[in-house]
Structure formats: C-alpha cells, structure tokens
Amino acid sequence: MPGSIVLCVCGGGSGAHALAGLATQKGVEVRILTLFEDEAKKWNRVLQKEELTVVINENNRPPREVTSKPKMVTKDPEEAIPESDVIIFTVPASVHEIYFKAIAEHVGKRTLIVGLPGQAGFEFQCRDLLGEKASLISMMSFESLPWECRVKEFGKRVEIFGTKMYLSGSLIRGKSVTKPPLMTLQKFLGFQPILRQSKHFLETIIMSYSFVHPVIFYGKWKDWDGKAVAEAPLFYHGIDEATAELLQKCSDECTAVASAILEAAPTKANMSDVKDIHHWYMENYKNEIAETGDLFHSITTNKAYEGLTHPMTESSGGMKPDFNTRYLTEDIPMGMVVFRGLADVLGVPVPITDMIIEWGQEKMGKEYLVGGKLNGKDIEFTRCPQKYGFSTLDAILTGEKST
Template structure:
C-alpha cells in the first residue's frame, strides 16, 4: 500500500479498533478521531505502553495476531481530518450527525468518506450537512461491518470473531478526482471480505436490512408480562419460526420498494441486484452457516452469532429487556424509518414495517409514524428522505430538495 495514503478512522469502538489495527499493519498512516475525550486519552495511553493486538479468527485455522500502532489518536478534528484521503465512520449511525458537523469544515475536496456501515440515509445526511462540498467529495456506504468483532481490552486488544466473505457498498463519485475507492479500501482490509460496488446507492439503503434487530427483539418480547428473568436469552440463535416469518415478510417489503423504484426509473436506479434476506445470509456468511436450507437455520446455525444474547437491564432480583438498546434506538430511526420513507414516496404499502415502527416507537417513547404518515414529532432525529426535503424519487436520486 502506498505510504502516502492517510486514513482517518472515526470512532472508538470494536470496529474502529479492528480497522485501525489492520490498516496500520498494511503500512497506511492511520489517524483515529474519537470525539469523546475520555476514549481518546485512554486509547493514547494504552498504545504508548505497547502496540495494539488484533486477534483474527479464521475458518478452520488457529487464531493469528496482528500487532500495530496508529500514528495519531485524538478528539480534535482539526488534527485528524486535514490531508486525510479517506475518512471512515465506524461509529453508530445515531452519532454520525455529530461527526459530520465536527469534521465538515476540515474535509478536503478530494476526500473519500465511508460509512462502515453507513446504514440507511447516510448519503442523505452527508448531502444535507456538507452542502456544496458533498458534490466534490466521494461517498461510500457499506451494508455492515466487515467483521463480527469485540474489544477485549480497550486500546490494547480487539478480537475478530468472524469475517464476511463479501461486503457490498454504494459509491456516489464526486466531481474531484480521488484515489480508486474500492481498491484503496480493499488494501486496508486485506483479502477478505471481498469488497463489491453496488449498481446504485439505493441498493445499499434497501439491503441494510435494518429490520433484523427490531424483528428479533419484537419476536421475543412482544408478549412479555413484565416479570424479570434470570438470564439473558440468546439473540439470533434463540429465534423461533414466527420471528423468521416476520423477517421474511420485512425482506419482501424491501424488495417490493426496490421493484417500484426500478420500474419508475430503470435507467437512473438499477436495483436489479437487490436480494432477499435468505440469499443475503447465504452469500455473506457462507463459511459460518452449518445449515443453510432455509432462513431459520441460516441464522440459528451461524457460528458468528454463537453466544450473543439479548440486551438486558440487570438488577439484584433479575433482568428485564433493555428497550433503550441501539437495536431499537438506532435501527428504527436510522434504518426502518428510512425504508418507510422510500416506500411512502413510491406509494408502496409496507404494513409489517409500520407495525414494527409503531411498536418500537411506543417502547422508546418516540413518535415517527402518525396515522400512516411520517409526520411524528421525532422525525427530525431520523434519516428518512422526508426529513431532508427529498419528497420525490427525482429529489432522492439527485439530492436536490423538492420545491
């Protein structure tokens, strides 16, 4: 990898640790920007004493370790962002706005901004905050992190539990010349996952499948009687058949929205590669799934999900479900509501999405959907196209707000 490439990793969580470690080991100049001062100080102190370790678990191979040290870890955008060729967000979508606003004035016109993952509406938010500069830079948004990973010791040790085979991202190429986006990112990550570019940025929004966590949460706790439980149930591997059916119905609604967009603008929005959720699992977790005959088994026999449990609130007398989990607070306003916004523009009915959004907003004390319309008081905290004034398909495609 050419030594003159400068990568700024935004974030301080598991994904940021893994990406910073892997890219640094490839010879890239890596800067880490975390806007939380405590994280920046803690991580800086850790790498001053010793290099960071990335433990990589690969299918049917013993774990291997990669040692590296980012060049800079800071909370100051003015230190980290100028001259950065690539800026990658590895923070929750709920704080993307905070990062965009913090770095906006320091971004160079040839920069590549990447959401890893971007989650639904990443491009809408980028266009809104960066304004004219958004037409110069290039923007990529990937459907998920490349790995399942966990920080084992902050600033010192992160473990990659599983790596996806393929990872698809969208690209909106800016007017200014940039380095080859996909090739550059691939060199940061290594041979896997194999990065692929979608035919259109709406494909990544639709295939973010933000409904997965809310559906599983709903399936487990919709009939909960309020009594405390003794232990947290398994999350993915604890699903039942009715939950699987809801997942498939949500997937069907997503593909229906894609079909409507493709029919309306076949030459402007090629969404022919949008897949249903079962095919997505089979492709992305091929080496991790023991039984892929149907969606239920593709999830419950996925090794990458082993041991992962429901988010819970604990007390001395037991546990209760945590309705403040990002599985709801992020995946609904930054995911399901965005898809719902596309559906509203296209006139496509998505009753299962509606039901889940209404259930989730009640649990969170929020209001997005009112009388079947995205007019709730909390719509400004979402990334649906309606928030940004994109009220027609043409506005969504061009980024020019509807009159």
C-alpha cells in the first residue's frame, strides 16, 4: 500500500536514521520530527544534496545498501504530526516527555503511537500527558530497538551491524479504529525482526530487562579505586561470571513479579510470555552467539556485541567511567525504578534490584530509593506507576488513577 501510510519518526539519532531510511524505501511517507538544537536544519542541508543510505550487515552475507529520501525533516510538530497515521519515538526515554508535550495537541484520534523502544512506564506517561486522547489512540511499546546501529554521517549514512530475530511489543488498543498495528510496523522494518505482540503491556515492562546495563556497569566498577585506566574496557564481552550471576538474579526477580501479577489477576494479565534472560538471548541472537551453554557465554560470544566498550570520559592519565551515561541515567529511573514500583505494588521483594538502584543513584547523585521505599527526592523524574497515581494493580491495569 505505497503512499497510504504517513509515518512520523521522532528523533535524530541512529535509530531514527535507520527507521526513516528503511520505511521510506518501502514507499511510506516519512516525516522526521527532531526537537533538539539544529538537527532538523542540519539534516535538511544534507538531504538537499544527498539521499539517506542504510548499510545493512546480515549474517554470513556481504553488506547491502538501501537508499531513499524522507519527505520531511522538521522541528515543528504542527508540520510533522497532523495526518500522521503512526508516530514512532526513537529517542531516549528520558526525553519522551518533551516529545509527548510537543505533539499532544496535534495527535489525531486514530493515531498509533509507538515507543521503539518504549521502555518501562511508556504507557503510564502516555496516558498522563495525552489525557482524554489516550483512550482513543492506540499505543505500542517495544522492548528494544530492532537493530544495533550507528550513524556514520549525520543525515546521510547509518550502518546496521546486527538485527534481532524477534522483537516483542505490547499493544493497548484505543477506542478509535486504526490500521492493523503489527502488520503496519512490520511493513516499515521488512522481514526481520519478526514482530510479536506480547500478551499484556506489563510483560513488556518486565521484559525490558532494564537492569542489564546497570548491572554490567556495577560489575565492572563497584570496586574501582578512582584511578584512570589506559583504555575503555569491553562492555558486554568484558563481563565476568559474577556479573552474569547478578544478571540472572535480576531476571529471577522479574519472573517472580510476573508470577505475582498472574496470581493476583489471572484473567486480566497474561504473563505467559515472560522469559528467563538466558532464554531471551538464545531466541533473539540465535545466529550471533557462538556458545549458548549458559548466560555468561551467550553474552560474551555474541557477535553483535563485538568491540562495544564502556562509556568513558577522558581524564589526565587515561580514561574514567562515565557515570552520566544513559546506561545509568536512563535505565535506572526509566527502567529499574519503574519495575521496582511494580514490585512494590505486588509486595514482591527484589533485593538485587534494590542493590543496583542504590549503587547507581549514588554514582549519579540522585535519590530514588530511600530506606527501602520509593520516596526519594528524584522520584518525580522517573516513570514509576506511583508517580502517575497508579498505586494498585487495578489502577495499573485500567489506567484509572487510585483514589
């Protein structure tokens, strides 16, 4: 159905470049909305002379290139949003609020709004900031980007290094009729990843696995002596077995919360797709992992992670870990704290999650968890359900704030 879908891609990073290039090449009208600095102006200057090229690396095949030209790049929501059938956020969760506020008055009632990834709490924030429109539009939230990708030349060239086999996303269908959500999104991406709809949106919150980056950061730097190091250590491929064990324990806590939800609301919240993290790696990176025997080797032999290093800052004498990386500043308040809020509602203890949050908040100079309770001064900057007035499981499921 070339020309029949209008897609607005929110963002100007690697994911926005890849999505815009792939969808435009498939005959979709693509508009790009980027609100930051002069990205729109810079991108438009490039597109006046060049097309956007997506370089796709596929397993055991030579790289191939897809070239196309999006219809519009703008920083004005009034230009980009009206008549858009689908709006996809490819920006970090920490700036979703800025985009929601910018687009709210222009969103049509038949629109599909997608977080790619949405990360934990996407639905809570959408409901809060769109108000009455939230009951009309449909919303989807995916667990991650479909690819590992990097911009090579802004506005001109982006490279996809690895594509996931499968990608799961939740759907809350609004009252107004929309195009088939999953089929529409699959058209944008092509044959891979194969998109799956989770049984319930709480599954996606749990399976965002927002603990992965913070745990790996903790495992590497918890005993750091403060001295600069000569070079940035490998991130995923540099983990030790103790870190892999912590990742497994966090996964076990996720499974425990999912079981508690199912027990409390067996007919309202199907949690049957919640997977152990090792199972998740095996399924999503089946063709990339050399040794699949355990979680440690599934991460350290994953070819999609080759060469990826810890975020660092330059320092006299070498490099130091960057504790302001999004691996902490986004994944903790927009991920782990949201999960912690869900666990709190269910009354499920999550001691390893607590330990990682407490370590991370100290490194960032933030305060979310105090004395085992989510009452720190920075809780307002998170997306935990309690912030939006959802303090019971029934309120979380219905979207009606607790009284």
